[in-house]
Amino acid sequence: MTEPDHGRDQWASSGPAPDSFATAGNAPPPQPPYPQPGYGYPPPPPKPRRTAWIVAGVVVAVIVLGVGVAIGVVLGRSAGQPKPATPAAAPVYSMNAVTNACDLVDPAPLTKWSPTPADPPEHSEVRPNATDAGSLSCRIYFSGDAVNTAEIIVDVAFTNGSAPAAYDNWQRGDAAKTGVGKASGPVTGIGTKAYWHTEVFGDLVTDTRYLLAVLDGNVSVRVRLDVSRDKDDSQVQREELESIAKAEASKALNGLRQK
Numbered sequence: 001m002t003e004p005d006h007g008r009d010q011w012a013s014s015g016p017a018p019d020s021f022a023t024a025g026n027a028p029p030p031q032p033p034y035p036q037p038g039y040g041y042p043p044p045p046p047k048p049r050r051t052a053w054i055v056a057g058v059v060v061a062v063i064v065l066g067v068g069v070a071i072g073v074v075l076g077r078s079a080g081q082p083k084p085a086t087p088a089a090a091p092v093y094s095m096n097a098v099t100n101a102c103d104l105v106d107p108a109p110l111t112k113w114s115p116t117p118a119d120p121p122e123h124s125e126v127r128p129n130a131t132d133a134g135s136l137s138c139r140i141y142f143s144g145d146a147v148n149t150a151e152i153i154v155d156v157a158f159t160n161g162s163a164p165a166a167y168d169n170w171q172r173g174d175a176a177k178t179g180v181g182k183a184s185g186p187v188t189g190i191g192t193k194a195y196w197h198t199e200v201f202g203d204l205v206t207d208t209r210y211l212l213a214v215l216d217g218n219v220s221v222r223v224r225l226d227v228s229r230d231k232d233d234s235q236v237q238r239e240e241l242e243s244i245a246k247a248e249a250s251k252a253l254n255g256l257r258q259k
Helices: 006-014 050-080 108-112 166-175 238-256
Strands: 122-126 135-143 149-158 182-186 193-201 205-216 219-230
Touching: 108 135, 108 149, 108 238, 149 238, 166 193, 166 205, 166 219, 193 238, 205 238, 219 238
Parallel strands: none
Antiparallel strands: 122 135, 135 149, 149 219, 182 193, 193 205, 205 219
């Protein structure tokens, strides 16, 4: 008969020895539970991207600054440039104040070659009507002797609206006259446009015909000078006749300009 194993039974019934560190109040504090994604809790919201907003703001500021500089440059250039000049209105001419077309002509320069008037001046005035814009004409003839003569003829034709000017018809006709002793060319310094045409012919007597036509506004003016000189006498020069004709055309334009 064996003795009862009291010591072994006592250790078995009492269990493992207690942890002296845990029982002394040194156990770790309890940790709060952290929810895990996918277990009934939403994920934490993303943090705002401050860097992206800062970059976008800088870009917008640069664009606004660039536009402002561009506008300033354009305005500066516009302010520095002179405004284009307004084109002057075309002059308007009228024959209302003219009763005698020869009042527009100065015959004195022709007396150098032929001092005596052969006939009274001839003049014509056609007033504007439903089919005609009006016209003027003057002829003054000088005769010193049977050979040396001089003549001036001034023609004026008005134009309405878009109707063709008499100047264009005169120029076409004179440009078609070519050959020995004939020449044409432009004239500057008078009207919108002008041209000259000359013809020189004759053997014993030299006949020189010089013509100057001017277009300005609504009027065409043509001055014709015919000078006949004995071949042994000094002859007239084209430049001298051009100066006379230009002065006569200017006198006619000034007398017809509507005030």
